[in-house]
Amino acid sequence: MAKFLFVTICTVANLFAFLPVIHGNNFETKATQFFSSGHTNNWAVLVCTSRFWFNYRHVANVLSVYRSVKRLGIPDSHIVLMLADDMACNHRNPKPATVFSHKNMELNVYGDDVEVDYRGYEVTVENFLRVLTGRLPPSTPRSKRLLSDDRSNILIYLTGHGGNGFLKFQDSEEISNVELADAFEQMWQKRRYNELLFIIDTCQGASMYERFYSPNIMALASSQVGEDSLSHQPDLAIGVHLMDRYTFYLLEFLEDIHPASQANMNDLFKVCPKSQCVSTPGHRTDLFLRDPGSVLITDFFGSVRKVEITREAINLTNPTELPQDLTSLRNELKSEALFYVDQLPVADIIHQKPKQKDWHPPDGFILGLWSLILLVFFKTYGIKHLKHIF
C-alpha cells in the first residue's frame, strides 16, 4: 500500500516536472500561442459514409470539399479521402467518369486528379477510427495514414446518413458520438493535432459534436437534433439529387476564398442560414481556445505558411547577443514589411463566370441579304414603288 502511494506520488511529481517542458517555459510563448495560430502543417480527413447510386449527393459533397481544400493548398499527401467511389463509373451514370455538383452539370468535381485513399468496402468505422488515432498495422502505406503531429491543424468532414447520436457507415454499421469523442481525446492525448475543425453534413448532425470534451476542437453541423438536412437540387439528366444544401452553400462560400483571404470563422458560421438551408446549422466553439473571429478559414481549409520576409542576416550562433538582435530586428521589420507577390493569380482562383456575348451576324451579310430582297421586290412589283420611297 505504501509502495503504491509512493509510486503515484512519484508519477504525479514527474508529471508536474515535465509539464513546463511540454507547454513552454514562459508566459510570453503561451500568450503568442493564444493569439496566433501556431500550426505548421495542415491535414484533412474527408469521409463519405454512404454507398449506392441514390447517395450521389454525399459523394459530390465530399468531392467538393476535397476540391476546395486542394485548391487552397493542401496536397494529396496530407489529405485522407474516404469514399465508396461507386458514382463515377456507375452503370446508371449518364455521364461516366464525372460527378457533378451543380445543376446543369456546371462543375465536375471528379476531375482527373482525385486520389481516393480508402475506397469501397474499406470505408468502415474501424478504419476511420484507426486513421484518426494512428493505430494502423505497420503494412499500411503512407497515403492511408494521418501522419499529423502536435502542430497540425486538421479538418475533418463527414457526410452521409445520420441520426441522433450516430452516423451510419455504408449501410451496415454505425459510429456513435461517444466513440468519436473518445477518438478525438486519444488524438489529443497523443498530441496528434494542434487544432481540429469538425464539419458534419448529415441529418441531426449537431448530435455528433455534443459529446466532445477535448480542447481545441471547433465543430460545425448542418442541422440540429431533431432536424433533417435537406438536399439541394435534383438534376433531371442524372436523375438524383446532386448536393446537400449545407455543402452547396459551403462550396459557394469556399469558391470565393483564395490563399491570401482574411475571411474568418465567423463568416463560416453564417454560411447557409435557415432561409436557405431549411435546417438550422449549428456550431460549437466552447472547446476552442482562440476566439473564432481570429481564426482564418485558410488555417483549416488551406495550407498557408506564415512567412516573414527579411533582408537582414540574423546571427543565430551567439546566444547572448540574441535578445538584442531580435528586438532591433523586430523594430526594423515592423517599419518595412515585405511581401511576396501573389504566387497564384487570385482572380483565377476566385470563382468567376465569363460574361456571355451574343452572336451577331456580320454586317456584310445583312446588307447583302436585304438589298437582294429589295431588288427582287422591286423587280416583281414594278419600279414605280421606288418613287414613293425616295
Added chain:
Amino acid sequence: MAAPLTLVLILSVTIRAVLFRSSLAELISERVEVVSPLNAWKRVVEGLALLDLGVSPYSGDVFHETPLVIYLFHFVVDYAEIVFMVSTFEFSGKYNLFIKQKYALEADRYPHDCLELMRSPKEMHYIPLKVAMFYLLNPFTILSCVAKSTCGLNNAVMALFILSTLKGSALLSAIFLALATYQSIYPLTLFAPGLLFLLQRLYIPVNPCRSRFWFFTVQYSVMFIGSLLVIVCLSFFLLGSWDFIPSVYGFILSVPDLTPNIGLFWYFFAEMFEHFRFFFICVFQINVFFYTIPLSVKLKEHPVFLIFMQIAIISIFKSYPTVGDIALYMAFLPVWSHLYRFLRNIFLVSCVLLACTALFPVLWHLWIYAGSANSNFYYAITLLFNVGQILLVSDYFYAYLRREHHLSQGLYLRRKDGSEATLVLK
C-alpha cells in the same frame, strides 16, 4: 369568304396557343414522329447557344439547319412560336388565286355529257376555305407547330413557290424554289412541274424542237441556279465557313443519324453492312428523284397535279420525314374533291392512316419504355403508314387519270357496238 376564313384562323390560333402553354408542348417536341434531327427546335436552340459561345454551330452532330435559319432565329428565338404561327397562316392564304387559275384552265374544250364531272363555280368557291381548314386544323400541322419544328418554315417556302408559280412570275418562282431546295434538297424535283406550269401559262408547247421552249427553259434554270448560288454564297458570308454544306446537305444525303422516325431509311440502314451502305444510300436517294421524269411525261398537261404528286413523293421517300411534311400534301386534297367518285380505296387508306397514327406512340412506348416490343413493331407501323400514303397518292393519280379519260371519251363508256363498257386498270 373572309369571315369563315377568319374564324378558322382564330380557331387554329387558339388551339395552338393553348397547346403551347400547356405541358404537352414539351412532350410533343420530343416525339420522333413530329421532329427529326433536321428540323428539331431543340437543335436550333443548341446551335444558337453554341454560336453565342463562339463555336461554329455545325461542329459536332447537333445542328443541321441552314445558316439562313440561324439568321432568322437569332433575334426571334424567344418569339419562335409566333414565327411558326405566321408561317402556317401565310401558307394557308395561298389558295384563293390558285383555285381561280385552275378553273380558268378547265373551262372549255370538254364534251357535253361531262358536265357533271365539271366543277361548278359554287363548289369551287369553298375550296380555298376547305384547304385552309385542312391545313390549319390538321392535327399533324398543329403538332408540328407546337413542337416548333422548322418543317413549318419549309412548308411555308414551298407554299410561296406554288403561289408564285401560279401567279406566273418566273423570277419569284425560281427564287422560292431555290430557297426551298436550299432548305432541303428534295424540292429540286419541283423544278419540272414549275417549269411545265409556266410554259403552259405562256402557251409555249412542250416540244424539244421549238426554240421558244428551250429559251424559256434555259431562262428559268438560269434564274433558279443563279438564285441558289447567291443564297449559298450568302450563307457562306454569314458564318464565314463552308461547314454548313457537309452538315446540311451531307447529312440529308448520307443519312448518318438513324433515330427512328416515320420514314423508311432508319431501320434499313441500322442493319446494313458497311460494305453495301453506299450502294443502298444511292438507291434510296435516287428513289426520291426517280419518279419525276415519268410523272412529268404523263402529267405534262396537268402540272398542278404533278406538283401535288411530287410533294407527296418527297414526303414519303425523303430521308427524315415528319408529320409536317405529310400535312403539306394533305392540305391539297380538297382541291381534288371532285375526284371522289373515282377513288377506289379511300376508306381503306384512311383507316390505315388513322390506325397507324394512333399506333405510333403506342408501339414507341412498348418498344422504348416497356421493353416488351422491339424495333420491328415500330418499323412495321412505319411501313404500313408509308404504304397507306402511297396507296392514297396512287389512288388519286388513278382517279385523276380516269377523270381525264372520261373528259375526253365521255362519261358513260360505250364499246364500238354500243354496249356498256367498264374501264379496267391493268
